[in-house]
Amino acid sequence: MDDPNTPGFDKGFDFATGYGLIKATDAVEQVRFPNSYVKDLDLKPLCSPNPQLVRNWQINNPNPFEVPVTWQVSGTNQQSALTAPPGKSTFSTSPSYVYGIPLPQLVLLTWQDNFLFDHLDLAFSTTAVCGKDVPSAANSDQNLTASGKTLQNGKPALTEVYPNPSDGMFKLYLSSDQQQDATMTLYSADGRQLMTRQIAGATNVVDIDATSYKPGIYFLKLVQGNQVKTIKLVRR
Structure with missing residues (x-):
């Protein structure tokens, strides 16, 4: 951009046009947001050596960075916040009983995306015994409902x-x-x-x-x- 009050075409700063025209496209390309977009996480039940005492869970984080998450067992006070590293990580919960009868255990996993919107994944636990069973629909807690x-x-x-x-x-x-x-x-x-x-x-x-x-x-x-x-x- 040129200052018409000075001879020739001005380069750099001048008192009429300042530093010139802002290139919006170049400026937007410098924004870091697209490089850190949060992809959805996945929650799945795992087998346990003793499902009557402990239930195990796996979080799959497909992002190349850590994601803060919160998990909660629906209908109970079991909950915790943790940071899921890239790849697979695990945590454990305790099954619930009423008069000796097992209650279906449903875990909710929540996290936020780049816009601070909450995302949710949920899964039923399994009674699969490690080394003996594989988690499947046949041993899912969903059958209790x-x-x-x-x-x-x-x-x-x-x-x-x-x-x-x-x-x-x-x-x-x-x-x-x-x-x-x-x-x-x-x-x-x-x-x-x-x-x-x-x-x-x-x-x-x-x-x-x-x-x-x-x-x-x-x-x-x-x-x-x-x-x-x-x-x-x-x-x-």
């Missing part, structure tokens, strides 16, 4: 929730084979207790109003006598 699980006398103690997913109104259908009082507790995906309710033993259908909660994943825990079941609810 299945409606056909028999817990006593070959009969399901608790049935299911329909519709699921729902826009907010769910119906809980309890087994007519059980006449005991039940306790229903609703948890958010991060383990916060949202509501609890006592259900009389003669009741077979219970309305669950979740319209006041945001769309997402929730967990309903039912305790009836010595029988326990956890059901994943999807609020659309």
